[in-house]
Amino acid sequence: MPVLRRDSARELEAAARRHPPSVRAIHAQLRHEIVTLRLRPATRLSENELALRFGTSRAPVREALIRLADEGFIDIQPQRGSFVSRISLGAMRRARFVREAIEISVVRQAASQGLSAPLLLQLETSLADQVRALEDPEHFTLADDAFHRTLVEGIGIAQLWSVLEREKSQFDRVRFLSLPHTTPAAVLIDQHRAILSAIIGRDPAAAESAMRVHMSEVLKITQTLLDRYPDLMSNDD
Amino acid sequence: MPVLRRDSARELEAAARRHPPSVRAIHAQLRHEIVTLRLRPATRLSENELALRFGTSRAPVREALIRLADEGFIDIQPQRGSFVSRISLGAMRRARFVREAIEISVVRQAASQGLSAPLLLQLETSLADQVRALEDPEHFTLADDAFHRTLVEGIGIAQLWSVLEREKSQFDRVRFLSLPHTTPAAVLIDQHRAILSAIIGRDPAAAESAMRVHMSEVLKITQTLLDRYPDLMSNDD
DNA sequence: AAGGGGCTGCTTGTCGACTAGTTGACTTGT
DNA sequence: ACAAGTCAACTAGTCGACAAGCAGCCCCTT
Secondary structure, X not given: OOOOOHHHHHHHHHHHHHOOHHHHHHHHHHHHHHHOOOOOOOOEEOHHXXXXXXOOOHHHHHHXXXXXXXXXXXXEEOOOEEEEXXXXXXXXXXXXXXXXXXXXXXXXXXXXXXXXXXXXXXXXXXXXXXXXXXXXXXXHHHHXXXXXXXXXXXXXXXXXXXXXXXXXXXXXXXXXXXXXXXXXXXXXXXXXXXXXXXXXXXXHHHHHHHHHHHHHHHHHHHHHHHHHOHHHEEOOO | OOOOOHHHHHHHHHHHHHOOHHHHHHHHHHHHHHHOOOOOOOOEEOHHHHHHHHOOOHHXXXXXXXXHHHOOOEEEEOOOEXXXXXXXXXXXXXXXXXXXXXXXXXXXXXXXXXXXXXXHHHHHHHHHHHHHOOOOHHHHHHHHHHHHHHHHHHOOOOOHHHHHHHHHHHHHHHXXXXXXXXXXXXXXXXXXXXXHHHHHOOOHHHHHHHHHHHHHHHHHHHHHHHHHOHHHEEOOO
């Protein structure tokens, strides 16, 4: 796994400063459990129980829950309870659209104005890392993320990745589910390579279409999942 | 101003259900005062004072402040105080990039797959509304927003507009500042018309370039503002 | 026996008091 | 007069108790 880049470290610091440690810890823990489906959709989350479990009062728990609700991971129903939200098909469609729109813009700009040598090197390194992770889905997922993150941050717009991360979070639950049915890593690596080549070759149109192909990969998995895990999904449109 | 569309009304309801009325009211009020610069950057916001002012305890105030902090309107410095954030140049760059990426994708899709007759009619109506508001900047701003919103919501991806709205919020403060120096409404209307024509003519490439021109308009204002109101801006990159 | 109304136990929402940490003014020593 | 250290007055963070509201159970009435 690549080392944290300097500005991303600063981001984390800034985020830590915004919320006290206990709130952050509770939020991170619950988020992790939700994304990894240890907490399944529709599970009830009682503020009292959680406060007991984390050894705090309800106040920090409540703040963490509010943040999770804002991120779409739980639904707070006043005077009734808080529940882990279902994986929303609508949210996935939106996430895909946003991701495609932004990442296409990114690679077009990268291809038209070029990337610095260190960045290109970092992308090559990430590719090599992906090859090494060919047989280890979890490791590959991390390397995959790192590649896209490097690309997006490479064009030098602060916090742009965090916009995608916000959308992506809904995906992460799905990705966890779909590890068994996912597109072979080798195919994804070839697509990454095509994107990188187009950037190096300074060909925006090629970069765009390569990214478009890559993004359509994600869509294929969605339908499979909807059929296979209907109780975890909500079909709200 | 056009009537609220059904799904946007549902959005509001859902949001209202997520947060109790008092929190919502405080959040909305403070947000409004920040966007309209009645509360200027670097102003101190004390939880105690606000609780007094709104006639509640600190708890609802605190929740509202947390949301404002997540939206980037205030900085909470633990044990020190909460302050209205400066208008971040970085955030504006990011907002512009995200907006351009998404709206271009939207109009391309709209042009390639076409829009329903009622939607086209609604867009025409919005254009007419803009013409009527030619001399009234505030009204024009609303009509302008309505046009873009109709476009974005038109391609039928739930909550997509709210992603833009989240980014746009930083812009709104700027837009309020820039009312005097803004591009003439007539020019913007012409650009809107060009976008709509390209969609009706089912010409994605034309729609994209028309939108690109339109988006670059926003950029022009930025530099002027940075020169004119340096104390309100932060140059963090 | 069936249906309706109240009660009980839960939930989140709100409150005021207390804790911990920071800042700057003021005091106290030199 | 000046500098260093102390203290008082803020801040946000946490806590436990209470209020308001919903839902289902149980009992009472018909």
